[in-house]
Amino acid sequence: MASRAEARIQNEAKLALKRIELSNRQFAMLLALPVILFLVMVMAYPMGYAIWLSMQEVSFFGGFRTSFVGIENYREALYSDNFWWSVRVTVQFVSVSVVLAMLIGLGLALLMHRVRRGRALLGTIIILPWSMSLYGAGVMWQYLARGQSGVASSLINRMLGRTTPDTAVEYSLISSEQIVNLLALGNAWNLAPLVAFFLLANLKTIPERLYDLARVDRLNIWQRFLNVTLPPLQYTLFVFTTITLILSMKLLDFIFVMSAGGPGDASATLTFRLFDLAFRQSNYGLSAAISFYLLFLIIGSALALFFFWGRRLEDT
Amino acid sequence: MKLTYLAILLAGTMVATPLAVLAESGLEPTGDETIFFRGWPYKPDVVDDNVNRYNASVDGNVDYQTVTHGDYPALMEKSLIAGENLDIIYGNPPTAVRFYEAGWIAPADNVPNIDAIRDDMYDNASYAFSYDGKLLGLSYFLAVRGMVLVNTDRQVELGLQDAQPTNWDAFYDQLLELNAQGVKNVYMPHWFNEFYGISWAYIWEVLNRGGSQIDPETLAPALTVEGPAGETLRDWKAIYNADMVNEEVLSFNEAAIVDAFGSGRFLYSTQASYNLAVFNDPAQSQVAGKTSFLGFEGAGWGLLDSAMYLRTSRDRSDALDEDTRRFQSWYGYRDHEGNVAVGQRWANNSMLFSAYKSVMESDESKAAFRQGLASDEDYDRLLTLYANAPHPHMWKVVWAEEYNAFLRQRLGRFLINDEPVEKVIADLNAEIEKLNKKHGLN
Numbered sequence: 001m002a003s004r005a006e007a008r009i010q011n012e013a014k015l016a017l018k019r020i021e022l023s024n025r026q027f028a029m030l031l032a033l034p035v036i037l038f039l040v041m042v043m044a045y046p047m048g049y050a051i052w053l054s055m056q057e058v059s060f061f062g063g064f065r066t067s068f069v070g071i072e073n074y075r076e077a078l079y080s081d082n083f084w085w086s087v088r089v090t091v092q093f094v095s096v097s098v099v100l101a102m103l104i105g106l107g108l109a110l111l112m113h114r115v116r117r118g119r120a121l122l123g124t125i126i127i128l129p130w131s132m133s134l135y136g137a138g139v140m141w142q143y144l145a146r147g148q149s150g151v152a153s154s155l156i157n158r159m160l161g162r163t164t165p166d167t168a169v170e171y172s173l174i175s176s177e178q179i180v181n182l183l184a185l186g187n188a189w190n191l192a193p194l195v196a197f198f199l200l201a202n203l204k205t206i207p208e209r210l211y212d213l214a215r216v217d218r219l220n221i222w223q224r225f226l227n228v229t230l231p232p233l234q235y236t237l238f239v240f241t242t243i244t245l246i247l248s249m250k251l252l253d254f255i256f257v258m259s260a261g262g263p264g265d266a267s268a269t270l271t272f273r274l275f276d277l278a279f280r281q282s283n284y285g286l287s288a289a290i291s292f293y294l295l296f297l298i299i300g301s302a303l304a305l306f307f308f309w310g311r312r313l314e315d316t
Numbered sequence: 317m318k319l320t321y322l323a324i325l326l327a328g329t330m331v332a333t334p335l336a337v338l339a340e341s342g343l344e345p346t347g348d349e350t351i352f353f354r355g356w357p358y359k360p361d362v363v364d365d366n367v368n369r370y371n372a373s374v375d376g377n378v379d380y381q382t383v384t385h386g387d388y389p390a391l392m393e394k395s396l397i398a399g400e401n402l403d404i405i406y407g408n409p410p411t412a413v414r415f416y417e418a419g420w421i422a423p424a425d426n427v428p429n430i431d432a433i434r435d436d437m438y439d440n441a442s443y444a445f446s447y448d449g450k451l452l453g454l455s456y457f458l459a460v461r462g463m464v465l466v467n468t469d470r471q472v473e474l475g476l477q478d479a480q481p482t483n484w485d486a487f488y489d490q491l492l493e494l495n496a497q498g499v500k501n502v503y504m505p506h507w508f509n510e511f512y513g514i515s516w517a518y519i520w521e522v523l524n525r526g527g528s529q530i531d532p533e534t535l536a537p538a539l540t541v542e543g544p545a546g547e548t549l550r551d552w553k554a555i556y557n558a559d560m561v562n563e564e565v566l567s568f569n570e571a572a573i574v575d576a577f578g579s580g581r582f583l584y585s586t587q588a589s590y591n592l593a594v595f596n597d598p599a600q601s602q603v604a605g606k607t608s609f610l611g612f613e614g615a616g617w618g619l620l621d622s623a624m625y626l627r628t629s630r631d632r633s634d635a636l637d638e639d640t641r642r643f644q645s646w647y648g649y650r651d652h653e654g655n656v657a658v659g660q661r662w663a664n665n666s667m668l669f670s671a672y673k674s675v676m677e678s679d680e681s682k683a684a685f686r687q688g689l690a691s692d693e694d695y696d697r698l699l700t701l702y703a704n705a706p707h708p709h710m711w712k713v714v715w716a717e718e719y720n721a722f723l724r725q726r727l728g729r730f731l732i733n734d735e736p737v738e739k740v741i742a743d744l745n746a747e748i749e750k751l752n753k754k755h756g757l758n
Contacts, residue, residue, distance in 0.1 A: 061418050263567045279390045279393075
């Protein structure tokens with residue numbers, strides 16, 4: 001009788017414990033709550049102002065005045081060829097940037113992990129692109145890619161046998177066909193070191209004995225990479241894919257300095273388009289509306305990434 | 317003893333004379349508040365030196381800095397919206413009109429020596445600098461932008477010295493003919509990616525062909541497919557599609573097209589007149605002494621490019637407001653010694669034209685301009701071209717800068733994507749209508 005009562009008490013205690021035990025997600029949310037509250041407080045006014053602005057037509061002439069236009073700016077954006085062109089450019093730029101940043105970052109991390117001598121010097125050299133201002137990086141990449149005097153363009157011209165003054169400028173990396181990929185490469189060059197160092201930290205946590213066991217199982221280098229190295233890196237890769245995706249989508253300064261959205265509007269990403277509309281054409285309402293489409297694109301892409309990749313990682 | 321008195325008298329006179337001049341000039345500051353002077357970064361060392369001279373000679377307190385590289389009108393507009401402390405700023409006429417309409421700048425009609433300034437100013441400059449019957453600012457520079465420079469060595473080599481085009485139609489015909497003959501590097505156009513690049517090139521070519529972007533009276537769009545606007549686009553498309561212009565030009569800045577023509581590779585290039593001094597300088601170019609230009613033969617080449625020193629209308633103390641007007645007059649016209657020192661210096665060193673007869677007609681300027689030219693005959697030809705350079709009426713409209721930004725991207729896309737002329741003309745007209753509606757002008 002007594003043992004039954006004890007069992008019941010133990011059972012109730014277990015249930016009570018279960019009731020207050022938080023899931024990982026709940027615990028994470030609890031930890032993040034103060035930050036989220038702070039961000040909401042800090043962002044509420046600018047966000048509210050941007051929503052209001054996106055429904056106005058603004059003029060500074062004849063005195064500051066605004067007139068309510070409802071969702072006209074959102075509609076105008078959707079019917080604009082320029083907007084859809086910029087969406088296309090943004091998608092291409094971000095896709096290439098993310099793939100390159102992750103591949104280069106992973107490559108650099110593996111290199112730093114394997115190198116035994118001069119690791120500190122190598123790490124210093126690798127971090128340099130990330131520590132450079134995007135303005136400076138834009139100037140440097142522009143000089144590299146220029147047709148008349150750019151080192152990279154000159155090398156390509158030499159490889160193509162175009163070395164006389166008349167023909168040397170025929171190939172330039174700053175062309176409507178190449179500019180978005182070139183910008184993405186520059187962006188990846190800037191972001192990859194950050195990815196590399198976080199992946200390196202992750203690589204250090206993989207026990208060496210797993211590699212020994214893989215050798216015993218006669219796995220080749222590629223199989224070892226796929227089955228031993230890559231699985232523990234997946235979560236870091238997911239996080240940094242998301243980070244580079246978001247950073248690339250909201251990048252402006254590098255694009256502004258290197259190509260200014262050109263040639264023509266060949267590299268006019270959404271960020272460049274809304275800069276142009278707001279700061280050059282003083283079309284603040286339309287620019288604010290496009291900024292919300294950009295926000296939806298960022299949130300949508302991040303959620304899609306989580307849905308198709310992150311959620312599976314969480315489940316495993 | 318007598319000698320001592322004489323020495324004291326002489327020393328006193330030496331000190332008193334400049335003070336007397338200064339006292340009479342009415343340009344010395346009345347207080348010690350700082351005047352903030354901002355401009356784009358063209359030869360900032362020269363500007364800094366001018367400002368230092370002002371500060372040293374009249375005990376002034378002017379703080380000069382450049383605005384970082386970029387779209388100057390847009391950057392300056394945002395600074396003014398943000399209410400930054402700015403007193404004297406650079407501005408082109410369309411920028412000045414826009415800032416005036418927004419209430420950010422004050423007219424220059426009440427600066428010291430205004431009557432002398434008006435008397436000394438040429439009519440074309442006065443027209444360019446005025447809006448709504450008011451003089452918006454004082455002369456920084458004037459130039460012809462869009463004149464067609466000629467590399468005379470290549471001209472002789474191709475046997476074209478007696479076949480100079482007299483208008484844009486003939487010019488493009490000749491380009492296409494040379495291209496058909498297999499001649500490379502014929503033309504470096506003014507299609508660079510700055511606010512005064514490809515969009516201004518379109519504005520002047522339409523003007524030079526007798527057209528206009530808008531009706532001057534009603535401000536309604538005036539671009540037609542069959543008229544000068546359409547002809548210009550067809551000519552551009554023809555040379556672009558014939559691979560006569562490298563696409564990279566669309567991402568150049570002005571320095572890059574100057575470098576390109578200065579390399580000596582090109583026969584023709586549309587440039588600003590002040591760059592003649594660069595091209596004809598052996599230290600800076602491969603075409604020194606060989607850079608001439610197509611002259612005025614009844615049809616213009618380019619437009620009247622100009623800039624002013626504008627005074628902002630921010631809240632200031634009465635003393636600072638007075639000092640700002642005095643500095644504007646000192647810097648934009650005559651200094652405390654009665655010389656148009658700043659304007660003359662730009663003419664001497666940089667071949668920048670001035671709004672003032674006293675600068676343009678001085679022996680110093682004539683000698684300096686001649687030095688920047690390939691031959692003596694070019695001097696009169698240049699002045700004739702300058703006298704016939706039009707000031708676009710569109711620049712008297714508040715939305716000119718907004719249209720300019722739209723035009724810049726639209727024209728680049730037209731060339732790259734080989735779009736139909738009809739579509740571009742329709743888009744430009746629609747944009748003008750939209751801007752008129754936005755600003756309540758139509």
